[in-house]
Amino acid sequence: MLEPMRNHGVALAVLFGACASSSKPHPTSGNFEDCYYDCKPGQKQAGSAAPATSPTATPAPGGKLTPAGEKAASLRDAADLLDKAQNALASGNKNLADQLFSTAELLTGPDALASLAETFHAGAPPRVAGPTQKIDASAPPQPKVIGSSEQEDADAKVAPPKIEGSLTGVVEIDGKPLAGAFGLITLEPASGKWAPRTPKRRSVEQRNREFLPHVLAVPVGSTVAFPNYDNVFHNVFSTSPLGAFDLGIYKAGEAREYTFSKEGIIRLGCNLHAAMSAYIVVVNAPAYVVTDDTGHFAFKHLAPGKYKLHAWSERSQAPITQDVTVKAGANDIKVGVAADAPAGAQPDKFGGKRG
Numbered sequence: 228m229l230e231p232m233r234n235h236g237v238a239l240a241v242l243f244g245a246c247a248s249s250s251k252p253h254p255t256s257g258n259f260e261d262c263y264y265d266c267k268p269g270q271k272q273a274g275s276a277a278p279a280t281s282p283t284a285t286p287a288p289g290g291k292l293t294p295a296g297e298k299a300a301s302l303r304d305a306a307d308l309l310d311k312a313q314n315a316l317a318s319g320n321k322n323l324a325d326q327l328f329s330t331a332e333l334l335t336g337p338d339a340l341a342s343l344a345e346t347f348h349a350g351a352p353p354r355v356a357g358p359t360q361k362i363d364a365s366a367p368p369q370p371k372v373i374g375s376s377e378q379e380d381a382d383a384k385v386a387p388p389k390i391e392g393s394l395t396g397v398v399e400i401d402g403k404p405l406a407g408a409f410g411l412i413t414l415e416p417a418s419g420k421w422a423p424r425t426p427k428r429r430s431v432e433q434r435n436r437e438f439l440p441h442v443l444a445v446p447v448g449s450t451v452a453f454p455n456y457d458n459v460f461h462n463v464f465s466t467s468p469l470g471a472f473d474l475g476i477y478k479a480g481e482a483r484e485y486t487f488s489k490e491g492i493i494r495l496g497c498n499l500h501a502a503m504s505a506y507i508v509v510v511n512a513p514a515y516v517v518t519d520d521t522g523h524f525a526f527k528h529l530a531p532g533k534y535k536l537h538a539w540s541e542r543s544q545a546p547i548t549q550d551v552t553v554k555a556g557a558n559d560i561k562v563g564v565a566a567d568a569p570a571g572a573q574p575d576k577f578g579g580k581r582g
Contacts, residue, residue, distance in 0.1 A: 305334040312347060321350060322498070322575045329462075329476050351576045352464055352471035359481035362454040368434055372409050374444025374508070374517040376424065377528055387528035392553040394529055396560035398522035398538055405522030409442045410540035410564065412524050413512035417533035417550070421513040423447070430454055430482070431495065431505060433461045438495060438505030442541065447490050447511050454482035462498035464576040469493060470509070473576055492539065492546075494573060501572040501581040506541055531555045538562040544569075 292300065312327035328347035332340050337356065348354055380387070398410040415421065426448035432439050434456040445451065453463045453474055460476040463483075469491035474483045476499070487493065490511040497503035508517075514534075518524045522540070531553050539546035543564045551560060572581045 301334050305331040308334070309340075309343075316347065321347075321577045322579050325351060325577070326462075326499070333476065348473075350578075352466055352473040354473045354475060355483050355485060356475075357483075359477045359483055360452065360454075362452075362456075362480055362482050364456065364480045366432075366454075366456075369430070369432060369439045371440055371520070372442045372517040373429065373440045374411070374442065374515060376512075376514045376516065377526060379424070379427070380528070388530040390531060390555055391527075392529050392531045392555050392558055394526045394551070394553055394558045394560065396524055396562055398518055398524070398540055399561055399563050400540065400542065400566045402563070405518065405520065405540055405542075407520055408522075408541050409506075409520055410518040410522055410524075410538065410543075411442065411444055411508050411510075411546075412516055412518065412526075412562070413510050413537045413546075414514040414526065414529070414534040414551075415512045415537070417535060423511070424513060426450070428452070431463075431507065432456055433463065433497070433503075436497075436500050436503060438497075438503055440505070442506045442508065442517050444508045444510055444515050444517050445487065447509055448486065448488060449509070450484055450486045451507060452482045452484040455479050460499060461503075462576075463495060464498055465493050465495055466574070466576060466578070467491065467493045470507070473498075496573050496576070498576045501575075504573060508539070512537070529553050536560075536562065538564050540564050540566075542566045542568050 308327045308331040312324045312331065315321075315327060316324035325347050328340070328343070332344075337344070344354075394414075396412070397404045398412070399405070424446035427445050428450050429443060429445055430452040431443055432454050436457060436459070443451070455461055455477060456479060458479055460478060462476050463474040465472055469489045470485070470487050470493045472485045474485070477483065487507065487509045490509050493507040493509065495503075495505040495507065508515075514526060514529065516524050516526060518540075534551050534553060535548060536551045537546040537548050544567050547562070547564050549562070575581055
């Protein structure tokens with residue numbers, strides 16, 4: 228069931244410090260780890276020298292803020308954030324301005340600031356708006372990689388070919404198997420004719436400030452949810468022209484989703500944590516599998532014949548293509564890919580350098 232994100236009111240403190248940049252302190256408190264949310268009225272953020280709420284809020288008898296007092300404090304915090312966002316924008320720091328404005332949106336609700344949104348979001352990928360989904364917070368972590376057409380067929384009880392061949396192999400760079408990285412192999416019949424695969428529903432979770440899975444392969448048209456299991460905010464985004472999107476920020480127990488309608492490689496990032504990265508590979512091929520972290524892969528149930536093989540690794544900018552013939556029985560192959568992908572943290576969602 229979809230639920231709109233609730234107004235956090237005074238329970239939300241400014242979140243960005245180390246999340247935005249390891250070289251700059253938090254824009255309000257000056258601390259690097261003020262990334263946690265749900266502080267109580269008057270409570271200090273972890274390591275913070277200032278309370279999370281406005282000192283002018285008037286408590287009710289017993290020391291608790293009235294609902295009106297909470298709302299007033301929340302609006303004062305939002306106003307302060309808007310001032311800081313405008314100052315950041317004026318100084319040319321679009322990324323920090325967007326973060327501050329997005330935090331103000333959580334305090335007031337997006338409708339209250341809709342007329343200003345484009346001012347701060349311009350230049351970022353299209354924003355996925357609307358309510359978040361509630362998730363099962365007790366779900367176990369997913370594996371590092373997910374994506375196998377043969378596993379899909381097994382789950383759907385699709386019968387294998389009556390006559391079949393297997394294809395095992397390894398993805399190499401400079402004659403050596405991949406080490407500490409993942410890749411993807413797809414196979415297309417040389418005839419160019421095959422039935423499209425059914426789109427899937429999958430998820431890429433944000434857990435312990437990492438994406439899981441790190442590489443996900445899905446058919447064209449699949450929808451991927453992005454649940455947050457951390458006690459910090461995340462801002463999942465991609466600037467890929469094949470699937471550019473910006474999910475905004477939302478807290479633990481919530482998710483937003485995106486449908487991938489074009490074939491290609493989508494690199495994911497978190498706009499608050501530069502070290503977070505992952506890949507969604509959207510495939511049109513009828514047969515595909517993600518390698519392990521040594522580049523090894525296996526197809527066990529292929530119809531014998533000629534195929535176009537496409538191979539990619541996360542250290543490569545683009546896939547390579549080669550012809551392969553699968554004979555009945557066992558077949559083995561080595562596939563070489565380039566190591567030409569840019570190293571280091573990817574730019575923020577506005578294209579600014581990080582790391």
